[in-house]
Amino acid sequence: MRESLALKMRRFTISLVIFILIVLIGTLGYTMLEDWSLLESLFFTLVTLSTVGYNLPESITSGTQMFTIILILSGITVVVYSLSTLTSFIIEGEMKNALEARKRMKKINNMKNHYIVVGAGKTGFFVCQNMIKEKKDFILLDKSEEKIHQFIQEINEEITYIVGDAKNENALLDAGIERANSVILTLPSDVDNLFAALTVKSIAPDINIISKVNDPESVKKLSYAGINKIVLESEISGNRLAYMATRPNIVSFLETIIHTPEKDLQLEEVKIPENSWIADKTLKEIALPDKVDLIVIAVRKKDNKSIFNPKASTKIEKDDVIIVLGEDSKIMKLKEIINKEDEDYEVKNQ
Template sequence: MPKSKNSPPLERLRHTLVLLTLVVLAGAVGYHLLSKLNYLDSFYMAITTLFTVGFRELGQVNNATKLFTILYLITGLGVATYALSNLTALIVEGDLQGYLRERRMEKRLQDLRDHVIVCGFGKMGFQAAWELKQAGVPFIIIEREANKGSKNPRFEGDIFLYGNAMDELILQRAGIRSARGLITTLTTDADNVLVTLTAKQLAPDVPIVARAAQLGMENKLKAAGADHIVSPYEIGGRRMAALLMNPNLMDMFDIVLNQDQLELGLERIQIHPSSWMAGKVLRDARMRDTTGCLIVGIRREGQGLHFNPQGSDSFEAGDEVLVMGPTAALKSFESQARGESEPPR
């Protein structure tokens, strides 16, 4: 029985072709028994009759053969027409392209690792995704509104997953367990709380950055499991005041954060116990000379963040070092901090 229109297009066509093959086989058997034809001639008659070619009739032509041909044509033409309509839909209506595109997206979803999930493609989600793209960080966008953003030239070729970000199945398809983080920028705080709760149930260790649309929602988002809360109105107000009170400082931060102006980054890098840096005094490590990085601060468990460390301070295993420098320098620092490379000579 042919599949419904909701079935995948290739599956519909496959089942239709199977049915068409069965009809041709039935016709060949019928002509073999009624017209006393060999198997090759029987298939010849079945195919030429079904597709109304009608060169000439072979074998015995009697009343039984005529009745069989009438029934065979009625049945076979219906199946052939249905198969042709499915093939037309695949080629003309774009079902095949859409199906293959969906298969390619599923393959890309399965291959995603160490990526960021952006929930919501509004103004904040758009900007967050754009920053990730400029930084070369792999990401996937979950958006409830179908086709929203997929035709934006800035995100051509990027992965859009259309569905409800609060749905466990959608988050699983987005690779929540292998993600490096999740950003939820949905319109309401209630939705962001639900996304956070759902994500933490599926992947308790994944870092989550959540938008707080209303002041006072920070505690609820924290309780739901969000690691960082961003309130656009609070941040906007602070920035507007800071631009008047200390514009030079804000300009410096803009230069650091804006990669279009200067290839400079700010990273938090942890010292691994196997790293040669563990236990080394900053003066002896000479990280600024060998990597080109500037050490802004060191965060040690139970001691908070120590800004502008002196040369007599030391690195310890487990320290989180706040480092500023070009991308290549940061990668070199991180490689040595993880114990993946030897100290420079």
């Protein structure tokens, strides 16, 4: 996209500069040769270039006639090309597309900690749908502009996108890879996901990469490429089908929480910041259920070990992640409480 936009803007700029330059040369030339005013010289230059056919002044010198011939010969071809380029740029929508692309790039440049979804296919559709539902900032990256527009029509939402190949460093830089939170690879080919992951890691070695995989034999190869989490589609589908058959009520409950847009309950993970007042306190001391009426399902420690159904004596430390179940409004309140730095917050709010 970067090269395409630059090429369009370059053609537009060159055409405009050539046209202005010829008009300027013609105007100054007639001013010097015939001692006309700038307005008269500009008028005669435009008449000459447009080949409207006004009669030449009777007192015109042979030098001016020669200058006019050169202006006509050099100007007609150049000006016709310039005008046709400008007309094409405007009529064919290239100007609109370029302005829209510039607007998208401005928005992307202001994004931080966002997600990059690679691939405008079926899997990418569901990923983007969930990102929209969760109100997360994300960018869709695919090399087919036609496929992206079709994708946007299907999802029926305005989304930020980049037209480019994920195996191309420029496309990833356009998507703000150096400021992104995670990259989600949903390309249909395991090989494409592999090369995309290698390109991502060459630019941002520490970024989190999540990839789908079709062939179980490709799992190890993708792991070697530095992908943090790999989702085997056949395994996910098989487990889901089995659970729907053997534990339908559990599946129904989880789907209600995760997939229903107007759900009352939702699962959420909240990271404990370093300066939070609840750091180094036990769940009993914090008393989250009393403050926000939420259920603490688990605590994910810094060493990636999880404590399920934590006891009141479980200590919460900075950078821990607590997984809670509750209403959206109460989860928002929880985030506000956790981000408080004042150690006397509990006393002040009793």
